[in-house]
Amino acid sequence: MHDPRARRFDLIAFDWDGTLFDSTAIIVRSIQDAVRDVGGAVPSAEAAAWVIGMALPQALAHAAPDVPREKYPELGNRYRYHYLQHQDDVALFAGVLPMLQALRARGHLLAVATGKSRRGLDQALQQVQLRGMFDGSRTADETAGKPNPLMLQELMAEFDVAPERLLMIGDTTHDLEMARAAGCASVGVGYGAHDSAEFAALAPLCVAPSVAALHHWLLGHA
Numbered sequence: 641m642h643d644p645r646a647r648r649f650d651l652i653a654f655d656w657d658g659t660l661f662d663s664t665a666i667i668v669r670s671i672q673d674a675v676r677d678v679g680g681a682v683p684s685a686e687a688a689a690w691v692i693g694m695a696l697p698q699a700l701a702h703a704a705p706d707v708p709r710e711k712y713p714e715l716g717n718r719y720r721y722h723y724l725q726h727q728d729d730v731a732l733f734a735g736v737l738p739m740l741q742a743l744r745a746r747g748h749l750l751a752v753a754t755g756k757s758r759r760g761l762d763q764a765l766q767q768v769q770l771r772g773m774f775d776g777s778r779t780a781d782e783t784a785g786k787p788n789p790l791m792l793q794e795l796m797a798e799f800d801v802a803p804e805r806l807l808m809i810g811d812t813t814h815d816l817e818m819a820r821a822a823g824c825a826s827v828g829v830g831y832g833a834h835d836s837a838e839f840a841a842l843a844p845l846c847v848a849p850s851v852a853a854l855h856h857w858l859l860g861h862a
Contacts, residue, residue, distance in 0.1 A: 649825070649862050651775075651801045652743060653792060655810035656754040656761065657692055658832030663730040664811075666723065667692055667833075671703050674718035680707040692833040693755045693814040695785030727763075733831070735851035740773055743858060749799055752777040753791045753808065753818070775799070787817035792824060807845075807862060809854070816842035829854055 658664045671688040675681070683703045691699035700707075700715050707715055743750060751774055754761055758779045765774070776798055778791035796806055803823035808815060811832020816839060819826035828844040829851075830836035836847045845861070848854035 647746070647748065647862065648805075649748065649807040650805040651749040651751060651795065651799055652807045652809065652858070652862060653751040653753045653795060655693060655808075655812070655815045655832075656752055656756055656764065658811035659809060659815075659829055660732055660736050660752075661730060661764065662733050664689060664692060664833045666726045666730055670719050670722035670726070671700065673722045674700070674715055675704040675707065677718040678704075678707055678711050678715050680704040680711075680715075689833040690812075693786050693810065693812040695755055695780035696757065698785050699755070732767075732769075733851050735855060737769055739851060739855040739858065742855065743862070744773070746859075748862065749775045749801070751775060751795050751799075753786075753795065753810075753815075754778075755780045755786055755814070757781045786812075786814035787821060789818050789822035792818060792822040796822070813838050813842060816844055827854070827857070 654660050657667060668685050668688040672682050675683060688703050691703045696716055697712060700712065700719060704715060740750060752761065756779055758781055761777060761779050776795055778794055783794055784790040792806065792808060796803065806824045808819035808824050808826045809829065810816060811829045812834040816826045816828055820842060826844045828836055828839040828847040830847050830849045839847050846857045848857055
C-alpha cells in the first residue's frame with residue numbers, strides 16, 4: 641500500500657481534447673466546415689480553437705456569432721458530421737498511456753472532465769488500452785459547460801475528495817478557470833488549443849510544454 645500522505649492530490653482530473661487526445665486540429669476544421677455549411681462567416685483557426693473545451697452549443701454560438709439561433713441545431717449536426725469523418729484519425733498523445741499507468745500505480749484516482757458529450761467520451765473510452773483507466777468522468781452535457789465548476793464539484797462529491805486534494809489538468813483557460821472556481825489547483829499544458837501565455841493570470845502550478853514534461857512534473861509534485 642502507498643502512503644496517502646505522500647500524495648499531494650488524491651484525485652487528478654484531466655481534460656480530454658488537446659490534453660490527452662490529439663484532436664485540436666480536427667475539431668478546428670470541423671467547426672469551420674460546419675459554419676461554412678450553414679452559411680456563416682467561417683471563423684479563423686485561432687477563434688475556432690479558443691472555444692474547444694466548452695459545451696458544444698456554447699462553443700458553436702461563440703465561434704459563429706452571425707449564425708441565427710434557429711440554425712444552431714443544424715450547425716451542431718454539421719459539426720458532428722465533419723468530426724465523425726475524421727475521428728479515427730486522432731489518437732492519444734504519445735506518452736499519455738505510460739503517464740496514466742504510472743499515476744494509477746502510485747494510487748491516484750483518475751478522472752476525465754470534458755466539454756465532450758457523454759456519447760462522444762464513451763466512444764473514445766472504448767479503446768482497449770483505456771478500459772478501466774479512469775475511475776470517473778463528467779461531460780458538459782450531463783453537468784454544465786466549462787468554466788462552470790459543476791463537473792469538478794460532482795467528482796469531488798463522488799469520491800469524497802476535498803478541493804485541495806484535486807488537481808485539474810487542461811490545455812485551455814476554460815479548464816484553469818473551472819479549477820479556480822471549484823477551489824482546486826490546476827496545471828496547464830502548452831501543446832493544446834490555447835496559447836499558454838494566457839495561463840499566467842490563472843496561476844497554474846505548472847505549464848507543461850509536453851506530455852513528457854507533464855509526466856515528470858506529476859511524479860515529482862502530485
